[in-house]
Amino acid sequence: MKFLLIFLSFILAANCSEGYKNYKLYDVVPNETQYDALAAWEYIDGVDFFRLTSPNRSSKVLIAPKIQNDFESFLTRNNIVYSILSEDFDVEIEKERESMMETRKMKTGYSIEGTADFSVYWSFAEMDRYLQDLAARYPHRITLENLIFSPEGRHVWAVKISSGVFGQKPIIGMETGMHAREWAAPPTSFYLIDKLVTDEAIAAELLARVDWLIVPMQNPDGYEWSRTPNNRLWRQNRRQITPTCTGADLNRNFAYSWRAATVACGNLTYPGPFALSEPEDFVLHEVMERYRQNLRMYLSVHTFGDLVLFPWGYSDNPGPLPLNNVEEHIHVGNIFRDAILAATGKDYFVVNSLNYFGNINGAVDDNMLAAVGADLAYTLELTDGFSFLYPEDRILALSEETFVGYRALGRYIGETYG
Numbered sequence: 001m002k003f004l005l006i007f008l009s010f011i012l013a014a015n016c017s018e019g020y021k022n023y024k025l026y027d028v029v030p031n032e033t034q035y036d037a038l039a040a041w042e043y044i045d046g047v048d049f050f051r052l053t054s055p056n057r058s059s060k061v062l063i064a065p066k067i068q069n070d071f072e073s074f075l076t077r078n079n080i081v082y083s084i085l086s087e088d089f090d091v092e093i094e095k096e097r098e099s100m101m102e103t104r105k106m107k108t109g110y111s112i113e114g115t116a117d118f119s120v121y122w123s124f125a126e127m128d129r130y131l132q133d134l135a136a137r138y139p140h141r142i143t144l145e146n147l148i149f150s151p152e153g154r155h156v157w158a159v160k161i162s163s164g165v166f167g168q169k170p171i172i173g174m175e176t177g178m179h180a181r182e183w184a185a186p187p188t189s190f191y192l193i194d195k196l197v198t199d200e201a202i203a204a205e206l207l208a209r210v211d212w213l214i215v216p217m218q219n220p221d222g223y224e225w226s227r228t229p230n231n232r233l234w235r236q237n238r239r240q241i242t243p244t245c246t247g248a249d250l251n252r253n254f255a256y257s258w259r260a261a262t263v264a265c266g267n268l269t270y271p272g273p274f275a276l277s278e279p280e281d282f283v284l285h286e287v288m289e290r291y292r293q294n295l296r297m298y299l300s301v302h303t304f305g306d307l308v309l310f311p312w313g314y315s316d317n318p319g320p321l322p323l324n325n326v327e328e329h330i331h332v333g334n335i336f337r338d339a340i341l342a343a344t345g346k347d348y349f350v351v352n353s354l355n356y357f358g359n360i361n362g363a364v365d366d367n368m369l370a371a372v373g374a375d376l377a378y379t380l381e382l383t384d385g386f387s388f389l390y391p392e393d394r395i396l397a398l399s400e401e402t403f404v405g406y407r408a409l410g411r412y413i414g415e416t417y418g
Helices: 032-043 065-077 088-101 124-137 185-198 200-206 220-226 277-292 326-344 353-357 365-372 390-416
Strands: 024-029 047-050 059-063 083-085 142-149 155-161 172-176 211-215 240-242 294-301 307-310 350-354 376-381
Touching: 024 065, 032 200, 047 088, 059 065, 065 088, 065 185, 088 390, 124 142, 124 155, 124 185, 142 220, 142 277, 155 185, 155 200, 155 277, 172 365, 172 390, 185 200, 185 211, 185 294, 185 390, 200 390, 211 277, 220 353, 294 390, 307 326, 307 353, 326 350, 326 376, 326 390, 350 365, 365 376
Parallel strands: 172 211, 172 294, 294 376, 307 350
Antiparallel strands: 024 059, 024 083, 047 059, 142 155, 155 211, 307 376
16 A cells, blocks of 8 residues: 555544544623623533633533533523534534544645654654754754653654754744644644755744744643543643543643633543642643743644634633733734735734633633743634534645745844844
8 A cells, every 4th residue: 555544543443433422512692791601511521612711702612412402592692693504513523523534534644754744643653753863854954842741651852943053043933723622723833844844944034033933742741631432622731630530621721820720620621639630730830941042932832713813811810910012013014924924815813811701711822922032922713613523624735824934034033033
């Protein structure tokens, strides 16, 4: 067979997943007086907010069958505007699974022949092999550091890309794959890595005055778990927190503004038992702090929303110090937006995290700005319109589109800080 086919159990499963059978996906738009009551549902078993935004914006929430009547009664009783986007979300998951099975009959993400196909979702094994092979072929440009073995024994790679000795130029730090179910984010970082390392013209342009420090798969255990039957929407990592509970939200576990849980372990946004309790976050913080003297920008890439979010993302009392360079954050965010808009017509929204999503404690972008000392920090939300089930046949175009934005940011950092 021409291609080496790597199928995890998610892809090989012959039967439709029962994990989300008859779950309904709702679009809900609460006003300011309705918002708190809606947000309180976040901590109820059977509720999964795909996106909980601030008042008067669209929020997406998945509701288990056992509480759908109660939820719809609540919405009606409180006059909250809503619509049903999917009557059975498991059907959507099954469509994705079937499409991937057909694709994998013809394609592989990364083969032993060294061919990378960025038009399919890769397994972690493919990601792992690709990075090690790339480092072996281009040792003058890329080095790998295994920050830690994950709780299930997988590499958490830091990819260091430079035209010289790494760390002597301004650095752009970056991570993807923090939330397991957000499959569309990691392909954009692997595509970026490939362009920086293998494309001589791009390397000459973007490595002349900037080094890149990329963790392309921050949560390998969670990612692989989300590829297994019934677990497509898994968000957290896979560390066993207690004998009966597995996983913490890696984007609520960072030290700056971390807040102890008001919900039990098992909730989707459980922040861990203490700040930086999760090994994947601890080593990400540590490697960025190691290079803090030259860390000019940090990017955390997620899905979904077509958003460029900048700090701060929390409003505790006392709240955060004023953001001294808010104008630069807005200006540089618009550099990313304008580059993509000119190239593709897609329009990203540059906005403060707190204003858009409401209060979020322990997030990585706030931490990299305040605790590590990056000059600029952003969370990018990609792929609006598709929730977490981003069509596989669109991911190459998404990676190409997002690269336009990454390239513009690289130019800015090189010209401004290089």
